[in-house]
Amino acid sequence: MLGKIFTVFLLSLFCWSLAGAQENVPIISGGAGFLSSTQGGTNVLQPVLAPVLAAPLGDRWLIESRADLRVVDFQQGPGGSYQNESFATLEYLQLDFNANSHLTITAGRFLTPFNIYNERISAIWISKLQDAPYVAAIGTGQGYSDGIMLRGALVATSRYAVNYEAYFSTLSTVNKLTSERGTGGRVSVFLPSTRLELGASYRKTLQGTRSNAEGMDLTWEPFQAPLQVRGEWAHSPSGLGYWIQASYRLSQMRSETSALGRLEPVFRVQQFFRSEAIPNDSLPTTNAQQPTFGLNYYLPHEIRLNASYGRQLQAHATDTNVWEFGITYRFLFPLWPGASK
Amino acid sequence: MKRGLFLMFAVCWVSTICMVAAAQGNQTKSQPAPSAKAQATAPDESSEGEKLFQTHCVRCHNAPESISPREARAVVRHMRVRATLTNEDERLILKFLAP
Numbered sequence: 001m002l003g004k005i006f007t008v009f010l011l012s013l014f015c016w017s018l019a020g021a022q023e024n025v026p027i028i029s030g031g032a033g034f035l036s037s038t039q040g041g042t043n044v045l046q047p048v049l050a051p052v053l054a055a056p057l058g059d060r061w062l063i064e065s066r067a068d069l070r071v072v073d074f075q076q077g078p079g080g081s082y083q084n085e086s087f088a089t090l091e092y093l094q095l096d097f098n099a100n101s102h103l104t105i106t107a108g109r110f111l112t113p114f115n116i117y118n119e120r121i122s123a124i125w126i127s128k129l130q131d132a133p134y135v136a137a138i139g140t141g142q143g144y145s146d147g148i149m150l151r152g153a154l155v156a157t158s159r160y161a162v163n164y165e166a167y168f169s170t171l172s173t174v175n176k177l178t179s180e181r182g183t184g185g186r187v188s189v190f191l192p193s194t195r196l197e198l199g200a201s202y203r204k205t206l207q208g209t210r211s212n213a214e215g216m217d218l219t220w221e222p223f224q225a226p227l228q229v230r231g232e233w234a235h236s237p238s239g240l241g242y243w244i245q246a247s248y249r250l251s252q253m254r255s256e257t258s259a260l261g262r263l264e265p266v267f268r269v270q271q272f273f274r275s276e277a278i279p280n281d282s283l284p285t286t287n288a289q290q291p292t293f294g295l296n297y298y299l300p301h302e303i304r305l306n307a308s309y310g311r312q313l314q315a316h317a318t319d320t321n322v323w324e325f326g327i328t329y330r331f332l333f334p335l336w337p338g339a340s341k
Numbered sequence: 342m343k344r345g346l347f348l349m350f351a352v353c354w355v356s357t358i359c360m361v362a363a364a365q366g367n368q369t370k371s372q373p374a375p376s377a378k379a380q381a382t383a384p385d386e387s388s389e390g391e392k393l394f395q396t397h398c399v400r401c402h403n404a405p406e407s408i409s410p411r412e413a414r415a416v417v418r419h420m421r422v423r424a425t426l427t428n429e430d431e432r433l434i435l436k437f438l439a440p
Binding site: 330 | 395396399400401402403405406408409411412414415416418419421422423425426427428429430
């Protein structure tokens with residue numbers, strides 16, 4: 001089934017590309033990396049490749065897709081032997097139609113727009129810390145939805161913009177393309193002068209327990225400093241939690257390309273409060289909190305080194321140290337070669 | 342059967358890539374010079390586009406080190422969907438990335 005969909009997708013790209021102008025060159029972007037973590041003395045190693053395809057078709061259409069290919073090499077307890085498992089996930093494969101400034105229609109598989117982490121920060125070459133916050137599992141289903149989404153700017157002025165995303169996801173049990181039946185959306189206000197964005201999200205699952213999830217998010221990146229503040233709050237029948245993260249690149253002290261200017265300390269604190277035991281909800285089984293401190297180092301050619309230390313404090317369990325080290329490479333090139341302007 | 346279909350598809354795909362690459366080469370050679378009016382308005386629009394790029398790009402990620410004009414349209418279209426840019430924003434950012 002996945003093969004057929006991929007073939008149809010490539011054939012449609014093939015047809016459109018025949019009629020495409022020079023500017024409509026598809027791109028391959030994304031990231032590759034090697035991630036490692038040690039939690040409570042148990043190691044996990046992960047080589048990851050996450051390619052992104054973006055193919056504009058004419059003036060209004062775009063096909064975009066992202067996959068996640070990784071091998072997880074995990075240790076069977078502290079000092080134990082290693083086992084590995086490989087995963088291939090189609091994170092999104094969507095067709096976008098830009099109807100006008102206020103409406104873009106998306107069909108296919110897309111990242112569930114609940115808060116900001118899932119859609120914007122989860123990519124390995126974007127996230128400042130390797131592990132996802134606890135509450136990233138709330139309201140996103142499996143992270144992606146199969147269906148239709150409407151999004152755009154309700155109001156867009158030079159002083160503020162009000163944006164929306166609304167979607168319906170169908171139930172799919174097809175191998176590798178599973179999704180939950182649900183609906184939801186997000187509304188946000190963005191202030192361009194201060195690069196401050198506040199958002200509110202909602203999701204209703206239309207199967208099983210038919211539960212609701214609510215969330216709020218914040219993003220702030222002042223122009224005056226290379227500071228980035230992000231946070232989320234989310235609630236579902238499983239419980240509620242929040243995370244807030246600040247990162248500051250030291251490029252203000254020296255130039256961005258100096259040894260010091262390439263360094264970026266990151267700090268995140270998160271908490272989760274369990275309400276109801278719901279199996280397989282990808283959330284901590286009891287109340288948990290974790291402060292994490294990280295250091296990112298930006299090398300030339302889009303290579304980034306990252307290291308972090310966190311302390312997981314969980315009720316009715318032993319507190320554990322979480323060490324993470326990784327290297328990521330971000331790439332971007334046209335799908336086929338050709339002369340540049 | 343599956344192998345035959347795959348071979349047919351692969352041949353079509355490779356020939357298309359060759360044709361489009363050749364067509365792109367021709368288009369690049371015949372790229373018209375910008376008009377006087379376009380040249381007069383370009384710096385303003387480009388700086389406005391740069392400002393918009395700086396404003397919206399970091400909502401998701403750090404700006405890439407470089408984006409070539411050939412990659413610009415796909416990058417901006419992708420960005421338009423994610424950052425809910427208007428038609429005008431898209432046009433100005435494209436003007437900045439691929440003047």
